[in-house]
Amino acid sequence: MVQGGDPTGTGRGGKSIYGETFADELNPALKHTGAGIMSMANSGPDTNGSQFFMTLGPTPHLDQMHTIFGRVSKGLGILNRMGSIQTDEEDRPTEAIKILDTILL
16 A cells, blocks of 8 residues: 555544544445545544545455555556655655645545
């Protein structure tokens, strides 16, 4: 998976537009079935903040644990390139990765 959304740059995340944390919005019909699923990162139930992740493949063990809010519809090749960037011992990318633009459909 590729994780992002940390305005602090520390890897610990930060406040969202909803405040410090906000509740999960789990939907049993939504599942982590393959690459490009976008979900909220959290540290347990109802601890969503600013961080999110995009899956690189099926991750069914995350179903009903992370709020799914979208899917990459174009650019899966770019997501795969992001996922192939080498990481350090703390699992952080060794090269800067920035999402400069998105389009909501």
